[in-house]
Amino acid sequence: MSKHEKTQTTLKAEKSVSKASTGPGITRRTFIHRSLIAGAVVGAASHGLFPLINAIDVAYGAEEFSFAWISDTHLYPKALNTRFVDKAERAVNDVKEMKPAPDFLIFGGDLAQLGDPVELQLGAEILKGVAVKKHFIPGEHDWYLDMGETWRKLFGNPNWTFDHKGVRFIGLDTISRGPDYWSAKKMTPQERMGHMATLDGSVAGPWAGVGKDQLQWLSKTLSDWPKDKPVIVFSHNPLYEYYPPWNFWVRDWREVQEVLKPYGKVTNIHGHTHQVLYNEIGTMRSIGMLATSWNWPYPPEGVPALTTPMVRVDPGDHFDGVGWSKLTMTDKVAYKYMMWRKEVFAETQVDSGTGDNINQILSPRIADRP
Ligand SMILES: [Fe+2]
Numbered sequence: 001m002s003k004h005e006k007t008q009t010t011l012k013a014e015k016s017v018s019k020a021s022t023g024p025g026i027t028r029r030t031f032i033h034r035s036l037i038a039g040a041v042v043g044a045a046s047h048g049l050f051p052l053i054n055a056i057d058v059a060y061g062a063e064e065f066s067f068a069w070i071s072d073t074h075l076y077p078k079a080l081n082t083r084f085v086d087k088a089e090r091a092v093n094d095v096k097e098m099k100p101a102p103d104f105l106i107f108g109g110d111l112a113q114l115g116d117p118v119e120l121q122l123g124a125e126i127l128k129g130v131a132v133k134k135h136f137i138p139g140e141h142d143w144y145l146d147m148g149e150t151w152r153k154l155f156g157n158p159n160w161t162f163d164h165k166g167v168r169f170i171g172l173d174t175i176s177r178g179p180d181y182w183s184a185k186k187m188t189p190q191e192r193m194g195h196m197a198t199l200d201g202s203v204a205g206p207w208a209g210v211g212k213d214q215l216q217w218l219s220k221t222l223s224d225w226p227k228d229k230p231v232i233v234f235s236h237n238p239l240y241e242y243y244p245p246w247n248f249w250v251r252d253w254r255e256v257q258e259v260l261k262p263y264g265k266v267t268n269i270h271g272h273t274h275q276v277l278y279n280e281i282g283t284m285r286s287i288g289m290l291a292t293s294w295n296w297p298y299p300p301e302g303v304p305a306l307t308t309p310m311v312r313v314d315p316g317d318h319f320d321g322v323g324w325s326k327l328t329m330t331d332k333v334a335y336k337y338m339m340w341r342k343e344v345f346a347e348t349q350v351d352s353g354t355g356d357n358i359n360q361i362l363s364p365r366i367a368d369r370p
């Protein structure tokens with residue numbers, strides 16, 4: 001089959017799956033199962049548009065339960081604008097209506113836009129609406145005005161661990177170990193924060209990282225956990241190299257992989273990238289969550305091969321392309337994007353914004369190129 005024919009088959013298959021998916025959200029697992037039922041799509045699975053068949057239906061043996069994720073609310077003070085406040089409140093109301101209630105809520109960072117204590121307090125206030133236990137990890141927007149002082153006061157330690165129904169959960173801080181780009185240049189806290197809040201800025205450099213101290217902590221935290229039992233790691237940034245120029249990675253991802261490699265059932269749930277995103281390295285799956293605030297475009301050098309990119313959003317509807325996520329622990333972590341789009345998975349060609357999204361591969365980071 002020529003490359004062109006293959007592409008056409010895949011797109012047709014994609015379209016038939018799209019038609020079948022008419023719920024309030026996109027359930028990855030349902031999506032995969034439907035794709036396998038529709039015979040024509042098996043071909044698509046084999047060249048990477050969907051996760052591989054052997055990536056699903058591996059029993060973890062954990063008791064079924066669900067939890068919710070909200071992140072990247074990027075709140076401004078209400079006096080400035082309430083556009084992002086409205087969306088954070090909508091997500092909180094959605095979580096409150098979950099039946100049965102989720103076991104807990106993870107807030108995945110970037111609660112504030114510019115680290116302003118007013119923004120962080122506003123976020124804490126809005127999230128008080130959710131009665132279930134909440135766990136917080138920080139984003140870079142929460143941190144670099146006062147170097148985490150307000151965030152810590154409100155939410156405690158930026159990294160933590162707990163066990164729940166046979167799963168070890170770990171929250172990592174991937175944002176606080178940025179290199180000091182401000183002292184020599186005598187930047188004000190506002191200037192420091194401004195550079196951190198620029199997606200394609202270069203002044204803050206490769207700020208995303210786990211750090212030697214936290215890697216040791218991670219290793220120690222996992223040392224008493226059986227290698228065959230599930231581990232879920234929450235991080236603001238993805239724990240692999242997706243697109244370093246935007247800090248869509250952690251710079252020490254290789255070391256992180258070394259620590260996690262012996263554990264066969266690791267899932268990384270992350271924020272920061274504000275888009276539908278999926279990747280696998282060895283036995284570790286990484287799943288990018290939606291932001292409530294806005295969605296980022298896919299970077300110019302492509303998405304991981306296993307990602308089914310989301311279609312472009314309606315620029316006239318600021319509730320489009322954003323939302324929150326329901327996650328259910330069953331055989332694996334089943335996740336459902338609660339995207340506030342009216343027509344879920346629009347009947348258009350899958351559009352990564354980068355042209356050829358079937359054959360493209362993730363490029364090595366610039367430093368690793370020959
Ligand atoms: Fe964000």
Ligand SMILES: [Fe+2]
Nearest residue numbers: 110139140272
């Ligand atoms: Fe972020």
